[in-house]
Amino acid sequence: MNQYPKNHETAAIILQAMKNRRSIRNYTGEPVPKEDLDLIVEAGLTSASGHAEYPWKIFVVQDMELIHKLVGVRQGAANMLNNAGAAIVVTADENISTWIEDCSIVLTNMHLLADAMGYGSCWIQGRCRDAADGGSADAFVRTLIDLPENFQLEAILAIGIPEKEKTADDAARQAKRAGFAKEKVTYL
Numbered sequence: 333m334n335q336y337p338k339n340h341e342t343a344a345i346i347l348q349a350m351k352n353r354r355s356i357r358n359y360t361g362e363p364v365p366k367e368d369l370d371l372i373v374e375a376g377l378t379s380a381s382g383h384a385e386y387p388w389k390i391f392v393v394q395d396m397e398l399i400h401k402l403v404g405v406r407q408g409a410a411n412m413l414n415n416a417g418a419a420i421v422v423t424a425d426e427n428i429s430t431w432i433e434d435c436s437i438v439l440t441n442m443h444l445l446a447d448a449m450g451y452g453s454c455w456i457q458g459r460c461r462d463a464a465d466g467g468s469a470d471a472f473v474r475t476l477i478d479l480p481e482n483f484q485l486e487a488i489l490a491i492g493i494p495e496k497e498k499t500a501d502d503a504a505r506q507a508k509r510a511g512f513a514k515e516k517v518t519y520l
């Protein structure tokens with residue numbers, strides 16, 4: 333789609349940011365400044381929420397030792413935390429029926445804004461996943477972060493200063509996505 337009937341400049345910028353977004357797993361290890369984390373969290377807090385319940389609790393981890401301990405939340409799939417500059421742990425009250433969707437929107441919005449700000453970030457799945465110690469990812473996070481019993485881990489967003497620029501295959505990747513779109517979308 334190349335046509336934006338209203339507010340087209342804003343729409344074009346947002347769509348471009350979405351197209352540019354990607355999961356980045358290699359970072360320099362430098363910390364992400366608090367003022368930038370505040371903006372990323374703000375993007376998460378703008379999220380839509382079923383019945384406007386906003387059931388989440390978000391833990392912004394800046395302590396490097398704690399970030400490195402969180403690597404154990406998964407067997408291999410969280411290794412990028414070894415060189416991340418921050419980690420944002422997203423949890424929510426499981427008694428709210430839309431908690432999974434709500435948390436997913438929070439993560440998506442933070443991931444997108446972090447990318448648009450020039451940071452690399454990557455979703456680390458926690459819900460329904462096991463930790464490196466064989467227990468659940470949720471139980472593992474509870475050994476490090478004080479979570480109320482009714483709160484569940486959805487995912488962790490690893491964030492860092494990218495080790496290198498986004499690679500030149502982006503155009504090819506975007507073409508691939510456009511190809512997928514034809515197969516995945518039906519207009520009725």
Ligand SMILES: Cc1cc2nc3c(=O)[nH]c(=O)nc-3n(C[C@H](O)[C@H](O)[C@H](O)COP(=O)(O)O)c2cc1C
Pocket residue numbers: 353354355356357406409410454455456457
């Ligand atoms: C629900 C969800 C769970 C994911 N879990 C992980 C994960 O645990 N570890 C990881 O390295 N990447 C994870 N990812 C990132 C995906 O691997 C990534 O989005 C996918 O490869 C497509 O690449 P892209 O984000 O650059 O478009 C996850 C992404 C989503 C949406």
